Amino acid sequence: MRIQRTVYLLTVCLLSVSLSGCFPWASRAYKNLPEETALDRTYAFEGKVIVVGAGTSGLAAARVLEQNGVDYQVLEATDRYGGRLKKITGLADFPIDLGAEWIHNMPGILNKLKGKAGEEPDEELIPWHLEDSYRWDGAKYKAIPQWYRDAFFAFMPEQKFKNSTWYDFIDVNFAQEVKQNIVFNAPVSGIDYTGDQVRVTTKNGDVYTADKVLVTVPMGVLKANYIDFVPALSTAKQEAIESVQFLPGFKLLMKFEEKYYPDIVVCEVEVGEKSFYDVAFKKEAESNVLGLLVTGPTAESYYQLGSKExxxxxxxxxxxxxxxxxxxEHFTGEYVLENWGQSEFTRGTWVENFRFEKSVTETLNQPLEKKVYFAGEAYDVYKTMGVPGAILSGFYAIDRLLTNQE
Structure with a gap:
């Protein structure tokens, strides 16, 4: 969602240049998407590939390997696939994305991601065009003007799924085709690429070998040096990783008997974001679920409270x-907390790679001796943000891996 940062950028844009020419990222970068992806190509690769991580990028890359008959395995640290994508079905009368929730792009990108022609997606979507929005600074509660809400949507149109979730999209279009090759509960702790084959060691002591490896773990895992690379990552690569902002954060979903709140309340914070938002926005649902999305130092202040209660x-x-x-008065007592910032195998929320210098993106994407490659939303060269960026990065990286590119 990135509500506060996008609103800020919108203000800068309105004050500096016309809306038609600024900031080619997310939905504004739709015209820059590749005409074809790795899904549209065929590969004749001799050898084995290990994909580290069964999140969005890893599953996207694995689908390409599967449809080309490449020998591969996916090593996943947890007991499930999807990474930060999750869904819940018991809290409301509609499925809820417990992970990524917004489509920061035009509807047609869904077809591009699953390899289907045309602009009209199969999925029913809701335009995230807010009608009732407020700001809260801790003391004053103030309406956001209609012109501002309209300008926001005109600047960067976004969507949400109406009857499904991002998790469903990934499950149906990627995971179902590759899940037989996923090894669960296999957190990778070491990657040695000194020999002809790459040796991948898990925290459990298991060793896997392959000709090439694709690393798709969250940026927080790399920043924490959870994986020991041999030889060590270059200074330039380490500095590029450290330069990436990967804030702590969480999503809290609360159920109420009545809807007493607007579409969104954007709370004032200095770094990161904090917003209360109507999870059931335009879903034609009877359930009233309010979400609280928090990142940055404000999330840390919540952590210091000591418990989810x-x-x-x-x-x-x-x-x-x-x-x-x-x-x-209206709280039912039902809630769900998803805490990305304190999860061992996530250690943060998301990346806004449209803020990166081009050189940082290039360095992040640089493979290790054409044996170890990297993918994830941080590496997306098309700057599409969120889940689309992670998928496109998986396609981009696996194409380079299978064609032996630098």
Whole structure:
């Protein structure tokens, strides 16, 4: 969603240049998408490939390997595929994305991602064009003008799934075709590429070998030096990784008996973002679910409360302050917390790689001796943001790997 940062960039854009010419990223970069991806090509690769991570990028790359008959394995640190993509079905009368939730692009990108022609997607979507929005600075609750909401949507159109989720999209179009090759509970702790074959060691002590490896772990895992590379990553590569902002954060979903809140309340923070938003926005649902999305130092302040119950209490207390006690009055007691920042194999939220210098993106994408390649939203050369960026990066990296490119 990136509500606060996008609103800020919109303001800068409105003050500096016309809307038609600024910031070619996310939906504004739609025209720059490649005409074909690795899904549209055929490869004759002799050898074995190991994909590290069964998140979005890893599954996208694995599908290309599967359809080309390449020998491969996917090593996944957890007991499930999807990475930061998850869904829940028990909290409301509609499925909810517990992970990534917004499509930061035009509807047609869904067809591009799954290798289908045409601009009209199969999935039913909801334009994220807000009608009832407010700001909250801790003391004042103020409406966001209609012209501003309209300009926001005109600047960067976004969508949400109406009856499905990002997790469903990945599951149906990628995971179902490759899940038989996934090894679960296999967190990779070492990658040695000194020999003719790459040796991949897991935290459990298991060793796998392959001709080439694609690393798709979250940026937080690389920043924490969880994987020991031999030889070590170059200074330039390490500096590029360290330069990437990968903020801690979480999503809290709360169910209420009545809807007493607007489409969104954007809270004022110095770094990162904090927003309360209507999860059921235009879903024609009966359930009332309010989400709290927090990243950056504000998330750390919630962590310091010591428990998920305390985090929930803090959120309800602030909502009561904004809405005169209505949160506590209407809260059903049902909630779900997804905490990316304190997850061992995530260690953060997301990347906004449209902020990167071109040289940083190039360095991040540089393979190690044409044996070890990298993919993920941070590496997306098309700057599409979010899940589309992760998928396109998986396609881009596996194409380079299979064709032995630098």
């Amino acid at each position: 305390a985090m929930l209490s803090a959120a309800l207390e602030e909502l009561d302050q904004i809405f005169d006690g209505k949160a506590t």
